[in-house]
Amino acid sequence: MRSSAPVEHGSRFRDVCAALPAAVCVVTGTGPQGLYGATVSSMCSVSLDPLIVLVCLDNRSSTLAAIVRSGSFAINALHAGQDAIASRFASRVDGAAKYQGVPHRIQDGVPVLDDALGWFVCEVAEVHRSGDHTILTGLVHAVGGGDGEPLLWHRRTFRGLAPEDPSS
Template identity: 40%
Template sequence: MTGTPQISEYRRAIGHFATGVTVVTSAGAGGPVGLTANAVCSLSLQPRLMIVCLDLGSNTLAAVRDCGRLAVNVLAHEQQELAVRFAGKQADGAKFTDVAHHTVENVPVLDGAVAWLTGTVRELLPGGDHVIGIAEVSAVGGAGGDPLVYYRGAYHGLGEGLLD
């Protein structure tokens, strides 16, 4: 097929690209904010840079702009509920209700994440209905374990259901 694909066709095609699942967090004026993101990747080792893509209308983007810092929390396979919660449109305070987290370098980090990275935003670039953020990583940590994966519109543990 040629020409501009329909949104549903684009989603179906790009859905074949399996990704890790993260929650990007920052410090908002009213408390912690966050959203589920799978458009996250490493950019450079020297310096240590990562790319994070944030929805234009998100409170998290507003907080990242104001705060200048963020955390990327790589979710564990048993944290699917957090992926769903942070993908929702409810108020950020509700997203963090009963969610165990702590602060590293003034940004919230989710307890139990397989890995987390905190960083300072170096650039925010336009990217359609998203903003492409480039952050310099300043701290890393995490609990280890198996990550949550997003593939063909559903969450999976690493390897489970991916070949169906």
């Protein structure tokens, strides 16, 4: 249904989007200067056959440029309690500094965070510029994960899932 009022830009749009919880992920890759990484809250599965995921990165991101150049990346879903890692990878600090003290390994040419809740190693399938972000789709070549609760971004703060009510 279409509203007769014009769409409000800026703060109202951001407020509505902030009300929707999103999983927090770190997208990682390699480039000419070494390791790159950025925190995102826009990741989802696209296809089961073949296995495809998508992620959105800011057009100004050096991580985006490195991934497009190299043709591969990893998506690392963070678990509750990894707020500091999410904040570090969201900062403008250079790539190598973001990884200091963060256990990781190189798998299929890209960094994978050892303590991630789950991870996907991908080959870039498609690149779509859309406004101030770029949508990357990736063919998944490897996937792994562990137990735990996801780190969420909701109302502009990191959160975990609410504990289940044992009486329900």
